[in-house]
Amino acid sequence: MAGGFVKGEIKLDTKPVYYSGQVVSGSLVFTLDNPISFSVIYIQFLGEATVSWTESEIETVNGVQNHRIINYFGREEYFNQRVTLAGGTGVSQLPAGPQSYTFSYQLPFNAPSSLKREQGKIVYSMKAHLVHADPSILVDELVKEFEIVAPFDLNLGSTLIKQPTQVEFEEVYGCDCFCSSNPVTIHVKLPVSGYCPGQVIPVSIEVTNQSSVEITKMIFQIVSKELYRSHQPPSEYILPETVLTTTKKGPVMARSKRNLTCELMVPEIIPPYLENCGIIDVGYFFRVTIKLSGCNDELQDEAEICLGLVPLREFTEEYVHPLADSLPTGPIPDASQAPPHLLLPPVTNAVRAQSNSSLNRVQYAPPQQNPYQNPPPYPGLNSSYPGQRPVSSTSMEMKPKLEIGFNVPADVNTGYPGAGSSYPGAGSGYPGTRPGYPQPNPQGRGNPPSYEASLQFPHPPSSMPGPSYSQGGFAPSAPPPSS
Structure with missing residues (x-):
C-alpha cells in the first residue's frame, strides 16, 4: 500500500x-x-x-x-x-x-x-x-x-392505482351457532390505491350489524411482505410480515348501524421499487381485522396498495416527502427519454413463472413488448444464473387469496419502457422469458475481467452528456438549491 x-x-x-x-x-x-x-x-x-x-x-x-x-x-x-x-x-x-x-x-x-x-x-x-x-x-x-x-411515480403506473381500494365482510351470526339469519355487513373503502409516505389515508367504514353479536373492535393496518428467491438450489423464502402502521375503531353494538371514518398514516419510509429485480419481492397491503364478542372467530381480509415516491395529482395538492433530507438531490430523471443502452434488460414473467408462493413482487408496469429487442451485453454477468429459473416446492406458503400486482392496459405510459410486467393472482403462473446472461469470467465470479477485455464498453464514454432531466409529477423532496 x-x-x-x-x-x-x-x-x-x-x-x-x-x-x-x-x-x-x-x-x-x-x-x-x-x-x-x-x-x-x-x-x-x-x-x-x-x-x-x-x-x-x-x-x-x-x-x-x-x-x-x-x-x-x-x-x-x-x-x-x-x-x-x-x-x-x-x-x-x-x-x-x-x-x-x-x-x-x-x-x-x-x-x-x-x-x-x-x-x-x-x-x-x-x-x-x-x-x-x-x-x-x-x-x-x-x-x-x-x-x-428507484423513483416510482404513481401517476405513471396502472390506472387501477387511481381507483378505490375496498374490503368487504358479510357474515351471518345468531344467538346459537348460526341458528338465525342475522347478517353482519361491513364495507371498508380507501379513496385510491396508491399513496406516498407521510400521507394520511381517509378510511370510510359502513357497518350494518343485524345480529346479536357485538363488534368489539375494528383494526386497520398497513403491512409489508417480502419474498426471496434462490437459484442454487431453486427455492423461496418468505419473511414474517411486518406491520408498518395501525389504527383502530369501534365498538359497534348488536342490532345497530353506523357510518364511521378514521385516518391511517402512511409510514415515513422510502419504499423500495424493485421492478427490475427478479430475486427479491416487496409488497404492501391494507389489512382489516374485525374482532367480535363471545367465542366467535375474528374476521380478516386485505387488499394490495401501492407505496410510491411521487403522489397522485388528483389526490394531493402539495407534498414534500417526510424523509426529503435522505433522498437524492436534484430532479428525477425522465426515464421515458432514456437511450436503450441505459436501460437494463427487463425482468419478464418467466423469472417467477414457476413460483409456488402467492406472494409476488408489486408490479406497476404494463406487459408491453420490450422496444429494445437486443440490449447490449453487460460485462461480468454471471451465466450460472440464467433468466429462466425453475423454483422447487417449498413448505412456506401464503394465503392463496392474495394478489400482488396491478394489470395495466397496454396503452398506459409508465415511464419505464418494457420494464417488467404485472403479476397475476395467486397460483396463476407467469408466462414469458427473460434473456439469458452472457458467459461468466473464466477467472471466477470473485475476480473482475482483465482490463484489456473491458475496453469495449456497451455504455458510452463518461464524457458523453447524459439525457436531459425533467421533474415527473410532484416533487418528492424539496427543490434543489439554485446555483
Missing part, C-alpha cells in the same frame, strides 16, 4: 444517494510517497443483488435420523462497468505527491432500489484500481458504496 493509494479516498460531488438514471461524479484522490510505474488506473461500478439463507433438513434412513444443512443462494448483476482514469496504453509514470482524477458514470434508468436485509440485499459500489507495471505488486484498491432510490 505504501507505493499506491496512500491516504486515498473516493470523493463524490453529492451525497452518496442517487435516483436511477442520475450521474455519479466525483474524484479519486491519493498520495504517493515515491514515484511509481503503472499500467492503468480505473474505477469499476458494480450493481448486484444477492440472497442467501440456510435451512435444516432431517432425513431418516433405516430408522436413523441425519441432520443436513442446506445453503440457498441467488445472485443478479445489473451493471459492471469500468471508467478509465489514467493509463491503459502501456507503462506510465506517476510522480510522488498528491494525485487527483475526476470521473463520472451514468446509472441505468431502471436500476432497482438499494435494499439491505438479513436474507438478501441490493448493493451498489465503486472500486478504484491502480494496476502496477510490475505484476508482482498487488493491485491497490479503494471501495465506496452508494445507494440508489
Whole structure:
C-alpha cells in the first residue's frame, strides 16, 4: 500500500444517494510517497443483488435420523462497468505527491432500489484500481458504496392505482351457532390505491350489524411482505410480515348501524421499487381485522396498495416527502427519454413463472413488448444464473387469496419502457422469458475481467452528456438549491 493509494479516498460531488438514471461524479484522490510505474488506473461500478439463507433438513434412513444443512443462494448483476482514469496504453509514470482524477458514470434508468436485509440485499459500489507495471505488486484498491432510490411515480403506473381500494365482510351470526339469519355487513373503502409516505389515508367504514353479536373492535393496518428467491438450489423464502402502521375503531353494538371514518398514516419510509429485480419481492397491503364478542372467530381480509415516491395529482395538492433530507438531490430523471443502452434488460414473467408462493413482487408496469429487442451485453454477468429459473416446492406458503400486482392496459405510459410486467393472482403462473446472461469470467465470479477485455464498453464514454432531466409529477423532496 505504501507505493499506491496512500491516504486515498473516493470523493463524490453529492451525497452518496442517487435516483436511477442520475450521474455519479466525483474524484479519486491519493498520495504517493515515491514515484511509481503503472499500467492503468480505473474505477469499476458494480450493481448486484444477492440472497442467501440456510435451512435444516432431517432425513431418516433405516430408522436413523441425519441432520443436513442446506445453503440457498441467488445472485443478479445489473451493471459492471469500468471508467478509465489514467493509463491503459502501456507503462506510465506517476510522480510522488498528491494525485487527483475526476470521473463520472451514468446509472441505468431502471436500476432497482438499494435494499439491505438479513436474507438478501441490493448493493451498489465503486472500486478504484491502480494496476502496477510490475505484476508482482498487488493491485491497490479503494471501495465506496452508494445507494440508489428507484423513483416510482404513481401517476405513471396502472390506472387501477387511481381507483378505490375496498374490503368487504358479510357474515351471518345468531344467538346459537348460526341458528338465525342475522347478517353482519361491513364495507371498508380507501379513496385510491396508491399513496406516498407521510400521507394520511381517509378510511370510510359502513357497518350494518343485524345480529346479536357485538363488534368489539375494528383494526386497520398497513403491512409489508417480502419474498426471496434462490437459484442454487431453486427455492423461496418468505419473511414474517411486518406491520408498518395501525389504527383502530369501534365498538359497534348488536342490532345497530353506523357510518364511521378514521385516518391511517402512511409510514415515513422510502419504499423500495424493485421492478427490475427478479430475486427479491416487496409488497404492501391494507389489512382489516374485525374482532367480535363471545367465542366467535375474528374476521380478516386485505387488499394490495401501492407505496410510491411521487403522489397522485388528483389526490394531493402539495407534498414534500417526510424523509426529503435522505433522498437524492436534484430532479428525477425522465426515464421515458432514456437511450436503450441505459436501460437494463427487463425482468419478464418467466423469472417467477414457476413460483409456488402467492406472494409476488408489486408490479406497476404494463406487459408491453420490450422496444429494445437486443440490449447490449453487460460485462461480468454471471451465466450460472440464467433468466429462466425453475423454483422447487417449498413448505412456506401464503394465503392463496392474495394478489400482488396491478394489470395495466397496454396503452398506459409508465415511464419505464418494457420494464417488467404485472403479476397475476395467486397460483396463476407467469408466462414469458427473460434473456439469458452472457458467459461468466473464466477467472471466477470473485475476480473482475482483465482490463484489456473491458475496453469495449456497451455504455458510452463518461464524457458523453447524459439525457436531459425533467421533474415527473410532484416533487418528492424539496427543490434543489439554485446555483
